[in-house]
Amino acid sequence: MVWAVLRRTLVMAVTVFAASVVVFAACSALPGDTATVLLGERADPASVAALRHEIGTDRPLAVQYADWATGMLGGDFGTSVVTRRPVWPQIADRLQVTASLVVTGMALAVLLAVPLGVLASRRRIGPLVSVFGQLGMAVPVFVAGILLSYVFAVRLRVLPAGGYAPLGDPYQWVRHMALPALSLGLVQGAVLVRYVRGEVLEVMEKEYIRTALATGRTWWGALWHHGLRNAVVPVLTVIGVQFVVLLSGAVIVEAVFTLPGVGQMLLRAVEGRDLLLVQGVVMILIALVLVINYLVDLLCLAVDPRLRRPA
């Protein structure tokens, strides 16, 4: 068990490191030297060189990377050259918004997909669920968002069409979060429901379930006591893989509902060609993806003892 956890931790750490090298290399290799962008193409070379020296882009790349990476470990993501403000505080404020969106979206998706998927494997609503699944794959999350805001904000006038209220005011927070989270949750839930149904169908054909049924357990009893634990690992893995999709979805949903999250900040940073800010945010988001997948891995270990054996 300890060995399995250690191995996964090591792999995660190496992957995060590799990702940071890739993000840094990509952002450094791209054209658009920050000093030239700030001062313009026709600036005099001496002042460009001076600015380069001031922001440190005249140093060797390896030194710049080491500086950026060690800073990040201490929570210092550097200072944006464009806005002259440190990067981390700007991100921290907005991460709360994006995090609430992602968490509530995922929670809704699971709450929707698990019961529906189980029911669909039992009753004759299979075709209905596969229609829901196809719809979820065909309707991009921002289209779902626009349609939901049409129904609930324009027609029914029960929920706001955009904006955000901090967690301190729970009632308003729920009202503002409902539609964005629902757009994410519906689309993700539609993807998940297919996996849940398929997994339950497969598990319930196993021999140990046949034995359980033969000893007098009901279908639901067999599912609850023997099936779920076996069906949950592949579904958890899919949830981990889908987290990337969910995160991109959140960035877009923020644009639909004008939520002041990380995505909106990223877009503004791209407009302002603020490469360091983009670099920092991208790094955080990718690290988040990797850490979530790592946690999902650990969760699978906790659920399924067979995975703990060294490979």
Place this chain on the structure above:
Amino acid sequence: MRRTGFVLVGLVVAAGLLSLLWAPFDPARVEPGGALLPPLRDGHLLGTDGLGRDVFSQVLVGARATLAVGVAAVLIASVLGVPLGVAAGMAGGWPSELVMRTTDLMLAFPALLLALVLAAAFGASAVTGIVAVGISSVPVFARVSRAATLQVMAQEYVTAARACGRRAPGVAVRHVLPNVAPVLLVQATVAFAIAVTAEAALSYLGLGVQAPTPSWGRMLHENQAYLFTNPELVCWPALAIGLTVLGFNLAGDVLADRLDPARRARP
């Protein structure tokens, strides 16, 4: 029912081709006097948007951008991903492991973030969008072709070809690629559907096809401002995106069933 997917795909392709020859109006022509006309007024089949542009023509011409991005992205992904996957599958050992770990890492990078980084460096354009969507589909193509290659390599005819002295490149071209192709066709269909969604999302965020070239994603963004007064304006591009993605997904399902008899038996 089986044909629905192919019919939808055919419709989109037909719309894109038709728009090259004819559209009722210039989709980029702004006419402030004729803004927000209802459908069927003054020859505007679906009415006009907030700037007086013909909505039907925009939807028609928008199919072009969608198809172009889809084709380009699938091409980039297969040109980079397939050789990588086939080579990894044939070589085995550490090259295979390296490709797998690299694709693992690439899968953690969402297309959207890649597009944002590219747009921050080069400025947003259709090209940065295509490159981002294409690159982010590379790992999937690499993995699928590696898995399929492993299956082919276990066949006796490959052993026979090798025993007859055919070298690895010959085996790859004569035996592996033709047998991997059908699986890749299915993958390409699915990747196309994903590319359409990604293009729409990027254009919606202003990171894809730039004005005045019409694109469904940007139409959604522009027309969302009229959600309270003219909600039908949002419907047309939303329908176009949804039906296109549905079409490619359904077509992919049918192709996958044809190729895999085991899947056909499943309920």
